[in-house]
Amino acid sequence: MSTGKIIESGFRILPIQILVVVLLFGLHLLGLVDVLPALIIAAVIGIAFFWMDRRYRIVVNRLTDALKTARSTQRNLAPLRAKIAEGIDAPLLLIDPLRKVLDANRPARTLFGNNLIGRDVSLYVRHPDILEALGKVMQGAPIARLEASLTGAVERIFSISVSRVDNSRHASDSDGESTEPAFYVVISMHDITKMRVAERMRADFVANASHELRTPLSSVIGFIETMNGPAKGDEAAQERFLGIMEEESRRMVRLIDDLLSLSRIELDKHVQPKSSVPLEPILKGVAASLEPTVQKRHMAINILVPDSLEPVQGDADQIHQMLQNLTSNALKYAYEGSTVTLSAQPVDRIPESGQRGIAISITDHGPGIPPEHLPRLTERFYRVDAARSRKLGGTGLGLAIVKHIVSRHRGHLDIRSILGKGTTVTISLPIYQGPREPEDHP
């Protein structure tokens, strides 16, 4: 209740008081009432009116206020509902009977692009099962549910419902020439990628792990058998065998670690990491942590980074892991005594995503990789020379991990190699965009 309203009601009271005074004064003139009591009565009645009227005004004002809010809430409910839809963390599409998109909430616009409103939904949603469900609902089915996986930079699996919402205002139009559609269709999509990928991976993991663990395990068993049989009592042989067995066991542990880390990355693949990551400290950290290998093979690491390099968007630990894998490959496979160069520079456009980014290159001078192997290097356990890689302690998962980290970051991986000259691996990662403000509806 504002003071303005009280003052106003005070002014409104004046005519009543005047009326009473005039009335009493009139009676006095007629000689019916004495002056003094008349004035006192007039004042008392005036004050009483003033007081009552004020109370009354307050109540009325409150009532009208309540009414006004109620009415405006009703009027504002539609935009409020749109806000709810906008904030729901699942793509939602509102479609008319001509298959045109009437509205799309923010997650839907992120998924399908910003300009889908007003256009035919199948321009953006082209999965046959979704379109079939849509057809059924257009024909009168109240709801259809399905699961579909959408092709994209990373595969995403959705549990989808397509439901029909009848429009009551359509029927109330008397002249039959209604401009409002008879019904709307709402497509709502719920991301279940994580769940499905986890299921798939559990099976994969068991298959991969058991396959790859078999070789070292059977070699360990072989040595145990020899030590129990022909080499019983031969201390020199036993010591040597124990050494090999230790190495094989360590390899198995590393393999399991790598597989676990690969599974973890794969599980989060569709969630792009959002932190700001400056690259220079990471490059230096990677070089420092590989110092023992550098020393052992008489190599050198050269870091080339421009002075003001923008940070990238990502997950610092994973970026470290990926650069470490690549640099350790370079140190491992390049010629002994050569130099490995780590460099970073901005690029205007990352292939596929089209975003601005930083390209990080790891260049070595070594035997290189034959071209027919290039497209397959990022497969799990793929090695150019399996025996050699195994001897160097490799598990064949290094590049598979790199590939998954890159794709989780919506980045790009490029491997170029010239036989006898060397290899350059380039990773482009998107530049940090700042904490993203939710863009508003056009």
Place this chain on the structure above:
Amino acid sequence: MTDIHTIKSYDDELDQLRAILSEMAGLAEMQLANAVTALMARDIELAEKAIASDKKIDLLEQRAEEKAIEVIARRAPLADDLRELVATIKISNALERIGDYSKNIAKRTTVLVNTLPIRQISVLPEMAQEAQRMITDVLDAFIQRDSTRAIDVWTRDERIDLLYDSLFRELLTYMMEKPQIITACTHLLFIAKNIERAGDQATNIAEIAYYVIEGRPMKDARPKRDDTAFARASKDEQSHPDQQDSAS
């Protein structure tokens, strides 16, 4: 069902045509995925489903063509607009071809299921996924008028070619080791070739899309790296998947 408004804007009509193409692309993508999944899982039913879905694509191609011709006849469009309409016809032809390749893969699968199982070939699903992604992306490029995206798709075809080359070498060594599996391996080779062809059609669409958006052709020859003599020979010999289809 769509002819509720009698006077539709030209843009609406074009969008309707594009919607048909988009639907075709969705079907083609799914058909390819089904065909290759059926092959990997030795699933005859899924293979047959992939074969059957080819009819739907054919029907849509016909619809796209009729619609485009009807619009041309009725509106007599000039320059840019005519180019766009002709492009939709071409794209629908290319998508229909992709459907044929997938059908061919599915047919070979139904034969392969009855032969000796060969070691899992992980390159095939990878090639198929890459092709699927190219199909989706190139349609998005066309619909959203994004010529840089069209160029992206066009360059990505090289990856499929490389995967094909490496698979070719791998299968060749298997065949030398084990002559009993030569027939099966040959089927696999043709299957891989079909996926590679699907990728080629996607680059083809990329070129058409680029031309429509930018009004000039995408220049620079595509970096082709097919250095195996046999691979080149098989390319000429297999340019029409249905004509020399040994699987049907």
